Structures are given as C-alpha cells and as structure tokens.
Amino acid sequence: MASQNVLTPQSEDFPRWYQDVVAKAEMADNGPVRGTMVIRPYGYAIWERIQAEIDARIKEAGAQNAYFPLFIPESYFSKEAQHIEGFSPELAVVTHAGGEKLAEPIVVRPTSETVIGEFMAKWIQSYRDLPLLLNQWANVVRWELRPRLFLRSSEFLWQEGHTAHASYEDASRYARRIHTDVYNDFLEKVLAVPTFLGIKPASERFAGAINSMTCEGMMRDGKALQMATSHELGQNFAKAFDIYFQNEQGQAELCHTTSWGASTRLVGGLIMAHGDDRGLVLPPRLAPTQAVVVAVRDEPEVNEACERIAAQLKGAGVRVLVDKGRGSFGRRLTDWEIKGVPVRIEVGPRDLAQGVVAMARRDSGAKVTLAIESLATQVPDLLEEIQGLMFEGALSFRDGLTRDVSSIPEAVEAAQDGFARLAWDLVGAEGEAVLRADAITVRCLQRADGTMPVSDDESGLICIVSKSY
C-alpha cells in the first residue's frame, strides 16, 4: 500500500499545509480566547531545545537571567512617547482586580523595557555597575488582529534581553554581538536557516529604538520571516526612566540601553523553512528526538533489540526514542515523518537474523542497510552530515529566489515568490509606500557587501524587499 498524502501539499495551499503540519505533528492547538495558543508537548519540546541553545549563547555573551513582573503600571508606558504610541494598539489592559476598579490601569507586558528601565535606574549608580546585562524568559501579550499559531499569537513566549552601557559604542557593539553571536549563530548552526542580517528602515523600527537589527530568513513559499531582532535604544529609555551613572570623573551621565528578543515564532519559522509535503524536517542539532528506533513487529526479540540499539545510540550522545511495534508499521513511519525526526532505524526479525537494520533519513528519504555494530559511530556522523546539507539546501533555495533588480516594478515582480535586492536610494520612504500596495515591505538594509550598516544614513546601502509573515 502506497503512502498517501496526509497533508495538503505545499504547492496546493501553503497556509493550509502549515496548519496541517502544526495539527498532525501535534505541535499546538488554538486556545479558547482568540489569538491564544496551546503548545502541545512536541511543540514545547522543540521550543525547549530552542531555549536551551539560545540561553547558552546568551550566557556566553555575559548576560544573566532574571525575572520581571507580568503587570506593568500603565503610567510607565507614557514615559517614552514613541514607545506608547507604537504599542498602545496592541496592549491588553487590566482595569479591574480584586473585585474593584483599579485606580491606575495595569498593562499586561507587551515587552519589558519600561519596568526593567525603572529597576536599572535603581540598581545602577556608578560606571562600575556597567555594563548591566540582563535577560528574561517570559510570556508577553500583544493583541493580534490576525493570529496564526506560532507566527502571530496574542500571547507568546520569548526571551528578552535588556542591557545598559556607559557609551553609545559599547551599547552598539553589544547589541551587534548578540545579533551575530547569539541569534545568527543559533539560526545558522542549529536551526540551519541562512539569514540576511541588516537594519530595519525607520518605518519598521521598534517603538523607541534608534536602530533595529533583524535576521531575515526565507520560508519555502519565498516569503520572509523576521526570526530575531536586536535594538539600539540610544538614551531614549535612559531619559524616560532616569538611568544615570556616575563616570570616573564623578559626573552624572545617561546610560545607553539595548534590547533584543527571539520568540516562539521561531517554531513557525522552523516549520516553514525546512518542511516538505511529508511534514516537518528537523535539523538534527535542534531535534528533540534525533533518531527513532522503530520495531517492525511487536515481538519480544525485536523490542529487546530496539532497546539495545537505542542504548548504544544514547551512549554515543544521540537523543533517541524507541517505537515498539504496536499498530501498523506504515502508519508509524508516516507519523515519525510528519514529526520530522532526522533518522529512523527500522528493526525487524529478518534484519536481526543478519545483524543489520534499515536506516532511513528524513531529509532525502534515502534508506540504507547498516550493520548494527556500526550504528553508534555512523549515526552521529550522519546527523552532522544532514545538519550541513540542510543548511546548504536552505541556502541554495534562498539564493535561487533572491534576485538583484534595478527598479521598483522589477522588485514587485521578483517579490511575488522571493526576495528582491536593490539600491535603497531607488526606494526610500516613497518607494516603501509603493511596494506596500503589493504587500511588499523592506525587510532590511545592508551594505553592498552584505554586512550590517551602522545606520540608515550610510550611502550606497542596498535593501532586501519581499512579502513577509
């Protein structure tokens, strides 16, 4: 019996395909309130892997984890003019509590610059207290008009870093370090998603920032997804919250702050960057389960052999799971494919008689026969090989759909199914408005050599434009 399509094919209806994967891979469900999301164990396991990898990099960059409250006084938001203007449409506000109307409404945090600013002001006295490098893992609420599981939900999980520095240079250097050493390193090395690093044009900048940086990835339908962002906040929040320090000369100076975040949206990006018509395809370094040992039949000898093989693999550092042979074989294979497990090892009585197993890889679908004793050395190598190939594949896919163009009409044409790259001088604020009519936005600004500019004032910048999530 041939395996049939369990999912809507990508080519037929990409958004439908996405929803099918989220449902059939048991990643998430809609919550009862519009825009909310229930993250199921498999989806959460993926998020935990993302967290672990990003958290380790954040700590490597010297920031410490802390936790600030969910509830923020509404008055805090009014302290930074652009911040309140940018966020007010998305705020959820608590007006009643304890059975009474509150004297001052409480905002459910959409981001924590304001509360953290308040405490930075309290904690920072001297230049010796700087830099102050904080991070928190938290949920935030931004009321969404058009929610989509993982990609845009009214409540989502994320990590938000907040730092204070003695100088513009130090703050800028640190925000850029986070952008490359934490986010981009994670995206390329673990998520196997190549990105365009750049700065946002003023129209797309974070409310209250002097500069926003982005990692833009391309999804399988050619649309862009902002996968992480870092902001240079200048002295805007320092002014609003009186974040001063005494310099070596004993004079009071305003701090320069940064903030940076990555969210559960990454799970959606992961699905759309690598998935195919058979479901998820997880990069091995990220996969909660890297290899599944599937018993062809539910027989004691077979199950025992599976356990032995799994123990060997575990000993070799592989995250492995055993699927004992309950239920139909084909059905179980399909389920593991939908879940994107990178390597599948099939063990049946015929194999055991010969001391071999069948090993299938999720990325290419190729199946080979291998000696059982070689698995502990071969599987880890194969996982690394798949990791590399997935990045290469995503890179060539993206580069194939990224075209250099020299006019806005050409950009519109190219952005129907991919990215267009053109001189920023040809676009500008007026060009952005024209592109917007076709649902195309400027994803980022780069220098001609692809590196990140200091600001959008630099001459000779190019921009990458596309449709986006």
Next chain:
RNA sequence: CGGGCUGUAGCGCAGCUUGGUAGCGCGCUGCGUUCGGGACGCAGAGGUCCCGGGUUCAAAUCCCGGCAGCCCGACCA
C-alpha cells in the same frame, strides 16, 4: 479592524434550498486475523448540530445578535 468564506462526533464533511427520529468517511474501544510504507473482519462507544435570543405545534435547517476559525488587506516577534 475592514472584505470574503465557514462553524454538525476527536478530524474531514453531508444534511439546511423546501422546518418533522442526527448521518457518512477516517480516527477511537473490544476481540480475532495481520504486520518490511497509512491492513482487514466482526462488535461497539461517542452529539448542548458554536452560544444567546426570536418565529413556529415543531428549528441543525428560517430571522436577529454574539463568539470562534480560515483567506485577503492595514498592524506586529
């Protein structure tokens, strides 16, 4: 928040036009036969027909109002 489409068993849907006993496929439970790419037989369980109101002898079906989902826009991690 605008425009379009849709809410009936866990999932996908029919039934609604023309009001009159709530159905199908998949899945689920039990038993048996199977098992190397979504197996088969038999028996079974499972429903506030999204919610509230209205019309009617009678509403899944007609009317009004909500809520929720999907797609397309404007806003965003």
